[in-house]
Amino acid sequence: GRFGDFGGKYVPETLMGPLQELEESLDQAMNDQAFLDEYHHVLKEYAGRPTSLSYADKLSDYLGGAKIYLKREDLNHTGAHKLNNAVGQGLLAKRMGKKKIIAETGAGQHGVASATVAAKFGLECKVFMGEEDIRRQELNVFRMKLLGAEVISVSSGNGTLKDATNEAIRYWVANCEDHFYLIGSVVGPHPYPRMVRDFQRVIGDESKKQFLEVEDELPDRIFACVGGGSNAMGIFYPFLEDSSELIGIEAAGKGIDTPEHAATLTKGTPGVIHGSMTYLMQDKNGQITEPYSISAGLDYPGIGPEHAHLFQSKQVRYESITDKEALDALKLLTEKEGIIPAIESAHALAQAYKEAKEMSPDETILINLSGRGDKDMATLMEHFQEEV
Amino acid sequence: GRFGDFGGKYVPETLMGPLQELEESLDQAMNDQAFLDEYHHVLKEYAGRPTSLSYADKLSDYLGGAKIYLKREDLNHTGAHKLNNAVGQGLLAKRMGKKKIIAETGAGQHGVASATVAAKFGLECKVFMGEEDIRRQELNVFRMKLLGAEVISVSSGNGTLKDATNEAIRYWVANCEDHFYLIGSVVGPHPYPRMVRDFQRVIGDESKKQFLEVEDELPDRIFACVGGGSNAMGIFYPFLEDSSELIGIEAAGKGIDTPEHAATLTKGTPGVIHGSMTYLMQDKNGQITEPYSISAGLDYPGIGPEHAHLFQSKQVRYESITDKEALDALKLLTEKEGIIPAIESAHALAQAYKEAKEMSPDETILINLSGRGDKDMATLMEHFQEEV
């Protein structure tokens, strides 16, 4: 259960049994062609996969450098890559005979994805969400409820994602016998980081096939934003042994030299968060600190342990992008390509733009457009109302 | 330019020239394989087509009758079938050398689709929208602006779709030399109804292929909602000569025995609206009356002339569904399948549910899920907040 120095299972004893049961069931499932077939069947006939690979011709021309391609996870059912993983874990829960799932959520995207698969697979669903996030994301809360999920307000801590995750883990500890905990990113104790990656690698697998079809060679560089890091692991993983350079982009918030950012690898240190040894943002006493990003999906003080390993082993380069750079990148994509990306994804775009300009037109770039910006409209209105 | 007794070009003389130019260019384009290839290329690599055909297993089981399949236009880029047509007309505008497009919009879906293709194809875009709709659909207005479109507020009449369409036509009359008018449904003067149908028939063409793959025979019945009627014409058209029974569903609003509905075929009479002879809602003096539906996309006093013809020739059966029935149908699909449909599409669902129950499990139903419900969240919150 390790990625180099990172990963592991740093959890209360009570969870060791359930994690072992999960690992065994997962290994069986991943070796069962019928399970894999059903997973891919649901992705194709329900979620809308494969998602498109779009050549951003106007954007590429405008920047005047590398050819830019977008992997369109925004076209996935419910509007982001999150569903891939929720489908996989939902099917696994069913296979394990668990009728109830729990999930944590920040902005609500993973909560919506979990509530969606719960509805589709006939499972009971409880979503833990910080009370502050519930206030900020009223629409997603309503959406989850409409899907039949129960949204549980978490008032401990600052009432955000970190606290919701703590509370979900606590609830799981107390109810692990009949509950499946559906974690939304490549974080948490083993085998979650590996499992979520394996349910998200479909992004990279598809991208590789599609890219070879249109360009006949692999992209020179691949960009993806990193909060917990599931969309990035999903697209990077199948390319790890290839020549493509992989770049993960963290949220620099108001700047990595301010206290308000979520650049875990850039500024954090190794430690344990949510059951896993990884990098995290903490004070000198090992108390976890509150991260900040305009993008709720990147506003997380930890990062998946496999990213920590890829950072340490230098297999992936990690950069960071500020709120402002991300918003500008979002606007440019919208104007040039008619695609409003999630603010999360816009972090990957911003870094890619910087590098694309310096590259030659016979080089290629692949960006994981992890989700659509519909959920971010309130934020965007606040920032752009005067400009547009 | 006729569908039986319906269709035609009832427009100011000034538009006769532009319509003729459009028709000639369209005919050339539709006979040019390069144009068709580009249209299909954009749909595949940009819009995400083909959209999935989803078997609604839980819903079918729950209703206990026919097997229900959903054509997932909600997975199309920008969230509805509207983009198919906007892509087609956008490419045609480019081909005709028009650098500026205009569009009318009600709730804003076609406006967003038009603004999207304008951004993608580098065209200038003006969207006409009633001032009342602008107030109600603040988010879509912002979205169009973010995409670089100019949104023009229309204060004449009641400030809704009908008035926006009038104003778009007026603007086109005055600026037809260099402007392309991108109509959003199978309405308007010839050749619009035919053109929009031909750019939407991809829905039916894909459905037929996909349905044959999974069921090895055609669906027994096909359901689609009808406002102007483009999603319905899109899915019906390729099946017109087949054995499948086709059912179009209009909005009965608060009931077809009240004045508040949009059931044009059920309650309207033939006449001329927006350049076309068709059915419409009017008073005894031939003044067009205001329709009503909870669903902005069905809230239109006319209907595409081809529907009027298919109604008269009984090739398609038309039914109507009230606001309440549609909302209940929406909720059931959400809970059973994890898909929140547009309220428009929910009208088709409601009628399909009624009939599915009476059908046998070896019969099949295909429903065009024309769009996703994200845009309707404010309305849904108002109606369901207490229930969920």
Next chain:
Amino acid sequence: MLTQTAFQGKLTKTKDLFIPFVVAGDPTPELTVQFALQLQKAGADILELGVPYSDPLADGPTIQRAAQRALKKDMSLTKAIELVPKLREAGLEIPVVIFTYYNPVVQLGYDRFFEMLEENGAEGVLIPDLPYEESEDIRQLADEKDVEFISLVAPNSEERIKRIAEHAKGFIYCVSTLGVTGERNDMSAETLSFIKKVKEHSNVPVAVGFGISSNEHVQLVREHADGVIIGSKIIRLIESELEALENGREAEALERFYKEIHELVK
């Protein structure tokens, strides 16, 4: 060479025609009669009597407003036609052309429509959203009933200009500028060359409308065409009297209106 003048013999001039447009019922049916009389007094040769419509897509905001005012007074196609005998009673002698969108005509039915035109003595009809290709039946009926069916022609009508002009009855309505009705402050060389082209093919007087709002415009049009059609400008003049009319100063308002029109077409 003009061979047709017609309007049941009531139009005897074929040059220098002044064809004003008013909306029936704007601001009241009674006042429409009064304004029409002032127009006749100022030299109008034919009156275009507009029928207010809910969705007037060939009209600009000025005429839309007038239509809204008239609709509030419950005006309709039939009531507009029935206003014709009242105009006669009050002393209007010039031919009247009913200007109506197509849909109200469809609802009334062709038979009843022409019956009513005949009964009420309207001499012409103009349907702005019924182009040549869609109007064969109604043109034939109009011919049979001796009603002038007025055709419009636009600069971008291109090769259709000839066909439309050759079949025109009563007078031919040239859309001087692309666009919906409204006032504009200049006339282009292209417009003038367009008028010339229409005249080549037309057997009826060629009148120019859409955007004529000053005496300079009128003079310019007169030089090149057989008639001038004025709509929005007249509606605006009526509009500017609404307050006076509401406050019982009717005589004063009509007098001022007459003077303005007189200045416009002198």
Next chain:
Amino acid sequence: MLTQTAFQGKLTKTKDLFIPFVVAGDPTPELTVQFALQLQKAGADILELGVPYSDPLADGPTIQRAAQRALKKDMSLTKAIELVPKLREAGLEIPVVIFTYYNPVVQLGYDRFFEMLEENGAEGVLIPDLPYEESEDIRQLADEKDVEFISLVAPNSEERIKRIAEHAKGFIYCVSTLGVTGERNDMSAETLSFIKKVKEHSNVPVAVGFGISSNEHVQLVREHADGVIIGSKIIRLIESELEALENGREAEALERFYKEIHELVK
């Protein structure tokens, strides 16, 4: 047959152990010392000194609140360890187990951590989120430093129960009910059979925690296990004195606390 008791020779009983839990710095470091003394007076055999943590995912709301209070007083792992000599000075004689989440230990580093435990005379350590499989290194270090590394075992530890129990040091902490810390009002037959199973394999006293909140619970646990661990209930008793403490009625509050504890474990 219990062969190990240890805690550097300070724990001589192997039965009827009362192991209370307090959070260092709740509500202040000084008062933690005072509450600890009351607990000793009421018969405590080992003190679990909790280190407040920002993300205590094995704790219920009561202990989370206590941690928040302590964090506001700037409590930390190092300061909690440094509280031990102060406890001794004030008269605490029973062994002290530092109860801390793993991350603060990682940040401090194993070497410095054990150095500090030694310097400050803490006899044990318990890390609730460091299960058997992840703790080999630290258990070995603890052995070398003569610090008791307390292991937890849960009913669903299944076949791991044997392994954990056999390697347990100091005492073994049985999670009586699945779940995070907190108070519950009943004990199940399954819990009792679980305790029995742990005892079969353990060489150290078997203590039961998680949910013990009444004298009835304590009596029941005593019958079957070697010790009782009480956390949330004690925190709640401290919490109920907060107002009195804030208003300077410290002696009265401590006395009431002592009586409540005495009743609980009598």
